[in-house]
Amino acid sequence: MPSTLPALLCLGLYLSLRVGAQNETLSKPLIWAETSFMVPNGASVFVWCQGSRRAIEYQLHFEGVFVLERLKAPGLMNKVKFSIQPMNSSTAGKYTCFYRTGELWSEPSDPLDLVITGMYDRPTLSVHPGPEVLPGENVTFFCHLETATTTFFLHKEGPASRPWRRVSNSPAAFSMGPVTPAHRGMYRCFGSYNEHMWSFPSEPVTLLVTGDAGVTDLASTGQPSSPDSWEPHWSTTKKGLRKDLIPWDYTAENLFRVGLGLLVLVALMCLLAHTGLLRKKKKRVSSQERRRRFRWQGALDE
Incomplete structure (x- = not known):
C-alpha cells in the first residue's frame, strides 16, 4: 500500500x-485570396488568414520567407487580412500564414498560389463542335497563343473553380465530356511560362448544355479529361471556412x-x-x- x-x-x-x-499544439490556419487567386498585373489583392480567437499575432510568409506581420487584441476577431500591392512578377508565388497565442506559433497554413495575369499576349479560345451542346456529348476547347509557350491553362469562372493545365504545342486541346448541366459556364484560357505568371485572359467562351436527355447532374465539377491538370489549393477560396480554429x-x-x-x-x-x-x-x-x-x-x- x-x-x-x-x-x-x-x-x-x-x-x-x-x-x-x-x-500546446495549435492547428494550422486557413488562407485565401480576396476575391481571386488570379490577380491582374499592377492590381492589389487582399490575403486573409484565419486562426483562433486567442491569437494575438499573425505572420504572412512568401516562398517560405517572412514578409508581413499583423497584431491584434485577443478575442476581437479570429482572422486578419494582408494587403499586397501592387501585384507584379516579384510578388506572385506561394504564400503561407501563421498565428501566435502566447508564446506558441501555429503550424503553417496550406500554401496559397497567387497568380499574376496580363504578362504576355492574349490567346484565343474556341470550342468544338460548338458552344451549344446536348448532355452526354463531348466537347474540346482549343487555346491558341502566338507567343512561344507550351503551357496553357483553362479556367471556368466561379468561386470554387480551379484551372486545368495542358502542356502542349499551340493550340492546346482540353477535352471534356460527356457533359452535364454542371459544365455550363464561361471559360477563359491563359498561356504561361511558369505556374505563377500567366498571359492576358482570352475572350470568354460560354458553354451551353441544353435539354436534359435523361442526364442527371450529380455535382459534376466539369473537369476536362486533361492528364496535366493543375490543382491550386482549396485555400484559394473561402469555401469551408470555420468559425474558430480551436484544436x-x-x-x-x-x-x-x-x-x-x-x-x-x-x-x-x-x-x-x-x-x-x-x-x-x-x-x-x-x-x-x-x-x-x-x-x-x-x-x-x-
Whole structure:
C-alpha cells in the first residue's frame, strides 16, 4: 500500500503534464485570396488568414520567407487580412500564414498560389463542335497563343473553380465530356511560362448544355479529361471556412483535468492518512513496549 499511493500520485501528475503538452499544439490556419487567386498585373489583392480567437499575432510568409506581420487584441476577431500591392512578377508565388497565442506559433497554413495575369499576349479560345451542346456529348476547347509557350491553362469562372493545365504545342486541346448541366459556364484560357505568371485572359467562351436527355447532374465539377491538370489549393477560396480554429474541446479538457486533479488530491489525502495511521500505530506499539519493559524491570527488581 505505501508504494502504491506514491505511484498513483506520480501517474496522475504525469498524465496531467502530458495532456497540457499535447494541448500546446495549435492547428494550422486557413488562407485565401480576396476575391481571386488570379490577380491582374499592377492590381492589389487582399490575403486573409484565419486562426483562433486567442491569437494575438499573425505572420504572412512568401516562398517560405517572412514578409508581413499583423497584431491584434485577443478575442476581437479570429482572422486578419494582408494587403499586397501592387501585384507584379516579384510578388506572385506561394504564400503561407501563421498565428501566435502566447508564446506558441501555429503550424503553417496550406500554401496559397497567387497568380499574376496580363504578362504576355492574349490567346484565343474556341470550342468544338460548338458552344451549344446536348448532355452526354463531348466537347474540346482549343487555346491558341502566338507567343512561344507550351503551357496553357483553362479556367471556368466561379468561386470554387480551379484551372486545368495542358502542356502542349499551340493550340492546346482540353477535352471534356460527356457533359452535364454542371459544365455550363464561361471559360477563359491563359498561356504561361511558369505556374505563377500567366498571359492576358482570352475572350470568354460560354458553354451551353441544353435539354436534359435523361442526364442527371450529380455535382459534376466539369473537369476536362486533361492528364496535366493543375490543382491550386482549396485555400484559394473561402469555401469551408470555420468559425474558430480551436484544436481542442476545452470543456472536455477541463473536465479531464479536474478529474486528474481530484485523483491526485485523493491519492495525496490517502497517502497522508496512511502515513498518520502508521505513526499512531508506531506510537501505540512504542508505548506498549515501554510499559511492558517497565513492568518487566519492576519484576526483576523485586
